Amino acid sequence: MGGANKKSGLRVWRNARLATMADRAAGLGIVEKGAVASRDGLIVYAGAESEMPAAAGQGVEIIDCAGRWITPGLIDCHTHLVYAGNRANEFEMRLAGATYEEVARAGGGIVSSVKSLRAASEAELVAQTLPRLDALIAEGVTTVEVKSGYGLDADNEKKSLRAARRLANERPVTIRTTCLAAHALPPEARGDKDAFIDLVAGTILPEVAAQQLADAVDGFCEGIAFSPEQMARVFDKAKALGLPVKLHADQLSNLHGAALAARYGALSADHLEYTDEEGAEAMAKAGTVATILPGAYYFIRETKKPPIDLFRRHGVRMAVATDSNPGTSPLTSLLLTMNMAATLFGLTIDECLAGVTREAARALGLLDNTGTLEAGKSADLAIWDIERPAELVYRMGFNPLHARIWRGQ
Numbered sequence: 285m286g287g288a289n290k291k292s293g294l295r296v297w298r299n300a301r302l303a304t305m306a307d308r309a310a311g312l313g314i315v316e317k318g319a320v321a322s323r324d325g326l327i328v329y330a331g332a333e334s335e336m337p338a339a340a341g342q343g344v345e346i347i348d349c350a351g352r353w354i355t356p357g358l359i360d361c362h363t364h365l366v367y368a369g370n371r372a373n374e375f376e377m378r379l380a381g382a383t384y385e386e387v388a389r390a391g392g393g394i395v396s397s398v399k400s401l402r403a404a405s406e407a408e409l410v411a412q413t414l415p416r417l418d419a420l421i422a423e424g425v426t427t428v429e430v431k432s433g434y435g436l437d438a439d440n441e442k443k444s445l446r447a448a449r450r451l452a453n454e455r456p457v458t459i460r461t462t463c464l465a466a467h468a469l470p471p472e473a474r475g476d477k478d479a480f481i482d483l484v485a486g487t488i489l490p491e492v493a494a495q496q497l498a499d500a501v502d503g504f505c506e507g508i509a510f511s512p513e514q515m516a517r518v519f520d521k522a523k524a525l526g527l528p529v530k531l532h533a534d535q536l537s538n539l540h541g542a543a544l545a546a547r548y549g550a551l552s553a554d555h556l557e558y559t560d561e562e563g564a565e566a567m568a569k570a571g572t573v574a575t576i577l578p579g580a581y582y583f584i585r586e587t588k589k590p591p592i593d594l595f596r597r598h599g600v601r602m603a604v605a606t607d608s609n610p611g612t613s614p615l616t617s618l619l620l621t622m623n624m625a626a627t628l629f630g631l632t633i634d635e636c637l638a639g640v641t642r643e644a645a646r647a648l649g650l651l652d653n654t655g656t657l658e659a660g661k662s663a664d665l666a667i668w669d670i671e672r673p674a675e676l677v678y679r680m681g682f683n684p685l686h687a688r689i690w691r692g693q
């Protein structure tokens with residue numbers, strides 16, 4: 285393919301305005317007359333066009349951006365993208381007055397998605413997931429984290445993780461997979477949560493690790509799911525298998541999940557509506573990223589907001605993600621998610637943009653590879669038809685993406 289040849293050549297995007305999102309830069313790391321150069325899929329230069337080293341030799345491809353903005357490719361660092369069917373019926377129930385917990389206790393909720401996923405083949409899962417992935421990609425997303433958690437037995441958890449990995453063969457995108465076997469209790473467990481945790485730690489995680497199907501391990505620490513003690517058993521096993529951890533923490537109540545995640549050096553703790561100051565402090569000390577998920581907050585009409593001011597005060601980094609899932613966040617727009625984070629939780633423009641780039645990369649343990657426009661990282665770029673970065677957060681249901689570059693292509 286000609287692509288291979290192109291890939292090794294130098295490509296330069298010039299006449300652009302950059303939001304590099306580099307951590308050492310102030311704010312968005314804005315460069316007004318900027319250029320980005322890539323070779324072999326990696327950024328070799330990002331900065332002022334006037335200071336760019338002269339591109340020697342032939343085969344330099346120059347792209348004039350006509351003053352458009354370039355940001356790092358967006359990163360959705362928390363999704364449950366692989367599932368079968370949908371739960372529009374439960375949406376109707378909730379509109380008629382039922383709560384999320386009532387729907388779950390009535391045998392709906394996560395368990396109904398478990399039934400659908402178990403009935404679907406791996407190929408069907410991929411096929412049903414691609415339209416959701418395409419919606420993310422259309423808005424400049426270049427990296428997506430995908431969780432299992434609707435299989436809830438070894439074969440079906442592995443099937444979802446394999447389906448997630450296969451997405452990367454189908455589309456030009458980086459996929460990171462997370463095993464969320466400790467998501468809910470499957471019907472065959474007959475209410476015995478401890479026995480199910482034995483299965484997760486004793487069988488599912490070891491098999492998933494042996495086949496290298498997951499890049500991290502997650503769990504749902506909540507009254508309707510698993511206790512902190514049960515999650516600790518899952519995390520102990522994850523650690524023993526050499527897998528980093530993340531946690532759905534303090535979403536519906538305060539079980540001190542944030543502090544638990546921090547104790548295990550988690551990459552991120554996610555949701556966090558009910559997190560208290562101790563939790564925020566512990567996360568800051570551990571360097572655990574707070575992943576803010578306004579889609580679920582909005583969709584289940586939660587009223588308790590995550591303690592953004594505590595996170596700011598203690599210096600906790602904040603990522604922003606869709607939580608795309610059939611039950612509580614059927615959302616496949618990271619641009620709209622930023623608008624929600626700003627409107628519902630008061631995140632600033634800079635916090636929103638960092639949340640879907642640099643901090644999302646940090647939440648995946650990928651900060652050395654992507655998330656900012658800096659030499660040495662993957663040339664993952666989004667080029668936007670906008671006059672100022674705030675437009676990416678301001679609009680609702682409008683996509684100003686001009687071009688999307690993944691690994692230099």
Ligand code: DI6
Pocket residue numbers: 364393394397467503504532535580607609610611612
């Ligand atoms: N918290 C959530 O919001 C989703 N999972 C979780 O642990 C809900 C997933 C679902 O309802 O299907």
Ligand code: FE
Pocket residue numbers: 362363364532607609
């Ligand atoms: Fe989630």
